Amino acid sequence: MAPAPQLRYHSDEMIGYAIRRILISIPILLAVLTIVFLLARVAPGDPAQAILGDYASKEAVQALRERMGLNRPLWQQYLDFIVGLARGNLGKSMITGFPVARQVAYALPYTIELTLSGIIFGAVFGIPLGIYTALRRNRLPDYLGRIFSLAGLSFPTFYLGILLILAFAVWLKLFPAVGGGDLHNLGDNLRHLVLPGLTLGLIMTAYVTRMSRSSILNVLNEDYVRTARSKGLRERIVIYKHILKNALIPIISIIGVYSIVLIGGSLLVEIVFSRPGLGKMMVGAMLQRDYITLQSVMVIYAGFVVLINLLTDLAYGLVDPRIKYD
Amino acid sequence: MTRMISPRRRMLRTFLRNKTSVAGAALALAMILVAVLAPWISPYNPLKQNVYYRFTPPEASHPLGTDFYGCDILSRVLWGARVSLLVGTASVLLGMVFGMVLGMLAAYKGGRVESAIMRATDVMMSFPDEVFGIMIVVVLGSGLLKLVIAIAILMAPRFIRLAHAPTLSLKERDYVSAARAIGVSDARIITKHILPNIFGELLVMGTLWVGTAIRLEANLSFLGLGVPPPTPTWGNMIRTGMDHLTDAWWVSVFPGVAILLTVFAFNLMGDGLRDVTDPKLRA
Numbered sequence: 001m002a003p004a005p006q007l008r009y010h011s012d013e014m015i016g017y018a019i020r021r022i023l024i025s026i027p028i029l030l031a032v033l034t035i036v037f038l039l040a041r042v043a044p045g046d047p048a049q050a051i052l053g054d055y056a057s058k059e060a061v062q063a064l065r066e067r068m069g070l071n072r073p074l075w076q077q078y079l080d081f082i083v084g085l086a087r088g089n090l091g092k093s094m095i096t097g098f099p100v101a102r103q104v105a106y107a108l109p110y111t112i113e114l115t116l117s118g119i120i121f122g123a124v125f126g127i128p129l130g131i132y133t134a135l136r137r138n139r140l141p142d143y144l145g146r147i148f149s150l151a152g153l154s155f156p157t158f159y160l161g162i163l164l165i166l167a168f169a170v171w172l173k174l175f176p177a178v179g180g181g182d183l184h185n186l187g188d189n190l191r192h193l194v195l196p197g198l199t200l201g202l203i204m205t206a207y208v209t210r211m212s213r214s215s216i217l218n219v220l221n222e223d224y225v226r227t228a229r230s231k232g233l234r235e236r237i238v239i240y241k242h243i244l245k246n247a248l249i250p251i252i253s254i255i256g257v258y259s260i261v262l263i264g265g266s267l268l269v270e271i272v273f274s275r276p277g278l279g280k281m282m283v284g285a286m287l288q289r290d291y292i293t294l295q296s297v298m299v300i301y302a303g304f305v306v307l308i309n310l311l312t313d314l315a316y317g318l319v320d321p322r323i324k325y326d
Numbered sequence: 327m328t329r330m331i332s333p334r335r336r337m338l339r340t341f342l343r344n345k346t347s348v349a350g351a352a353l354a355l356a357m358i359l360v361a362v363l364a365p366w367i368s369p370y371n372p373l374k375q376n377v378y379y380r381f382t383p384p385e386a387s388h389p390l391g392t393d394f395y396g397c398d399i400l401s402r403v404l405w406g407a408r409v410s411l412l413v414g415t416a417s418v419l420l421g422m423v424f425g426m427v428l429g430m431l432a433a434y435k436g437g438r439v440e441s442a443i444m445r446a447t448d449v450m451m452s453f454p455d456e457v458f459g460i461m462i463v464v465v466l467g468s469g470l471l472k473l474v475i476a477i478a479i480l481m482a483p484r485f486i487r488l489a490h491a492p493t494l495s496l497k498e499r500d501y502v503s504a505a506r507a508i509g510v511s512d513a514r515i516i517t518k519h520i521l522p523n524i525f526g527e528l529l530v531m532g533t534l535w536v537g538t539a540i541r542l543e544a545n546l547s548f549l550g551l552g553v554p555p556p557t558p559t560w561g562n563m564i565r566t567g568m569d570h571l572t573d574a575w576w577v578s579v580f581p582g583v584a585i586l587l588t589v590f591a592f593n594l595m596g597d598g599l600r601d602v603t604d605p606k607l608r609a
Contacts, residue, residue, distance in 0.1 A: 031449045036461075043465045072339055080606065146346075150597065154537065154589035156544045159564065159582040166579070170572050265453025272568075282457070283549060286464055294464070298457060305452045 014318075019314055025306050030082075031301040037081050040295040041074065048226040050289045051094050083296075090296040095288050100296045103281060108300070110180045113189075115266045117197035122204025127251060129205065130212020131244070137217065145209060152206020157265040161199040161272035166167050168195055180275040196273045200265055204258060211254035215247045222246070249316060256312030260305050341384035347598020361407035367402035367486040372558050381574045391576035393566065395556075399576060403584050409559040410588065413470070413552075414540035417477035417512020421539075422532050424478070428517055430524075432486070433493035442491065447483040455480050456545055470553050477542050478507035481535060488531055492524045534596025537589040546583050560585045 048064040049056065065071050069080065084091060090100035134143035169177035181192030219225065220243065228242045229235075267279030274280070278297050285293035342348060360367070375395040382392040390399035432443035450458065462476040496502060497520065505515050546552045547561020555562050560581040567577030 028448065028452065031445065032452055034448060039461050039465055044467065060340045146597075150593050151590060153587075154541070154586055154593050156541050156548070156582070156585055156589075158545065159550050159585065162564065162568070162578055162582065166571065166575055170575070260452075262452055264456035267454070268548065271549065279456075282460065286460055287550075294461075298453070299462060301454065301457045302452055305454065309452070 007279070014279065016313075018314055023312060025310055029303065029306050033085065033299060034078070036298045036302065037078055038293050039298075040291045041077075043289075043291060045289050047094055047289070048290050051089060061279070085299065090299075091220045091292045093285075093293050094290045095285075095293075100293050102280070103293070104296065107277050107281050109183055110275055111266055111270070111279065112197055112268065113193060114200065114275065114277065115259070115262055117193060118200025118204050118262050118266070119255065121201025122208045122258070122262075123255055125174055126205040126208025127202075127212050129209040130251075131216055131239075133209065134213040134220070135218035135239070137180060142213075145213065149206040149210040149213075153210070155203060155206075156268075157199060157203055158268040160202060161196065161269050164195050165272070178274040180273075180277070192275070196269045196275055199269050199272075200262055201287050203265060204262055207258045207261070208251070211258075212247070212251050213309065215250040216243060216252055218250075219243050219247045252315050256308055256315075257317055259308050263301060263308075330534040335537035341598055344598040347595050350596075350598065353587065354595055357407060357588045357591060360404055361411045361592075364404045364408055368398075368404040370398035370401040371589070372397060372401040373556050374398070374406040381570070384576055385573075386481045390580045391574070393563070393574070393577045394570065397556075397558075399563075399580055402563060403560070403581055405557040406560045406581060406584065406587075407552055407561060409470070409557065410540050410543055410561075410585070413474055413477065414536045417543075418450025418532050418536050418540045420474065421481030422485050422528060426489045426524075426528055427519075428482070429489025429582060430493045430520060433490045434497055434516055434520070443486065447486045450479075450483045455542055456549075459546055460544060460549065460551065462525065463546060468551055468554065473546065473552055476546070477539050480542060481539060482582055484531075484535065485528065488528060489524055492527070493520055496520050496523055520591065521530040529582045530599040533599060534592065537592030537596065539584065541589050542594070560567045 018072050032079075045066070048061045048068060050059055052064060066277045069077060080231065088101060090104065092098065093100055102323045129145060131144040142173060168174045172274065175194045176192055177195065179192055181189040183189055188204055225238060225242050233242075266277065267282065269275070270277040270279035278300060281302075282294060282297040285291075285297065375397055376392070377395070379388070379392050381396055382388050384391045388398050388400065390403065393402070412475050423504075432440040453461075459476060459480055462479055463472070463566055466472040466476055502515060502519055505519055510518075543552060543559070544561040544564070546567050547559050550562075550565060552561050553559050555566060563581040564578045567574065567579075570577060
């Protein structure tokens, strides 16, 4: 008998909630930054030695350590790190000497377009598929849908990427297999996005289908759905007004949660397709033991996750006025 | 007249009635058998190189072809099952033990202990698995044991959350208060009164997550952070095949099929197991 929630904006309350929610994210982000900082310090190998190579003299290494601030107390380095971040300064790459921020600015659009295309693809195909299979529970479409989504859950992202490269780039020669394309040339950029986007999109579809299905099934058994049907409402109305609106909240949270999984997947996709992006940057930095770049990329990834969690919570509030903003 | 049946037996029946999950369990068992029997069933030594047969496409003598060094792919896939399944199960078990202890401790103790453990869990879970995995491996270094530890660290937070929530409600039950009232020690309450109630679900999810752990292992190996070649693992086989995708697709494709089948088997089985433990879905 709970009324289907309406899409309503309670602007004042909502803004207050948003501000509080953003404030809550700050300590989490700070904790994440601390972990990243500490991990980069306990990682084996001396960064100065890594830059200068194995044959550098002890004095040279010491001098460089001094110049990089590595000889200062840990808390001072930590403070520099946090203050630098607050100013948008990510430090300089230990290998190239260029500011990491510049590299990030180059890579970020590629990662964002890839991740977004995966999320959108997954939502556009996954939600209807989940609804369709849930309404035909235990019949053939449901059965096939379940197998499809379990298969998608079982696919290592990079392997799906390899199969798509083989099919569409090597054999059919329809799309390019490597690179990210020119960001200023839309057609070229999109052509390069098709296969990587499809890789993430298909996997996202599997997750979203499965979760939409179970969230619809949960609502199907509710009393108010039975009441609506027994009132003689048309099935379409029951589905749209009573089932979908209530099932939407868990679906949004699922899309939020799996967007985080998808960010991890984008890392592997970037490696498979040799696309520029954060993942490629991170793996490159890892192989070269460039800890400054590594820690910066991790910070950006973590920032993404905190942002997604924030957006998911805000979307909740928009969809469901029953959620109290306190 | 209906006969009384024990809950455990009823769970088994529910599971056996679900044909897809039985199929998953059979497939998973088959994979485990392959891993155990690899030395006897693989046609060649997986490390035996033969440059005359480099990149042989699939044919009668090499059903799945050979790689760059002329090693038999089928034999390498069969042997690779050992590493994947070993890493998958060992890391989940390790993660489960730590996660279980920490999760129960957090819920039972409450206060600062709880907030410290749960906030740390939140933070760990705010990294995507691959990103955090890379960082852990960078710190620990690579190798079989370190890979197990790295994946166990990724799995532990899931178990912490899983053990935390039910313990919160269990510790308020009368029989737990009664036990405390007669002076039973905390350690004994946790192991005798709380653990048995949550262990079933932890084990079920653990089984499901073996598939996840195997996928993580493949991901890390693919990035070059797993067990290095020439030891065959599915992930590093795919990685080495990547360079020759256009002229020798079989080098990468077949180990991938093995990963896919194994993870699929565990997911199918886990799907049925979850129905078994969820009373809402019990038919």
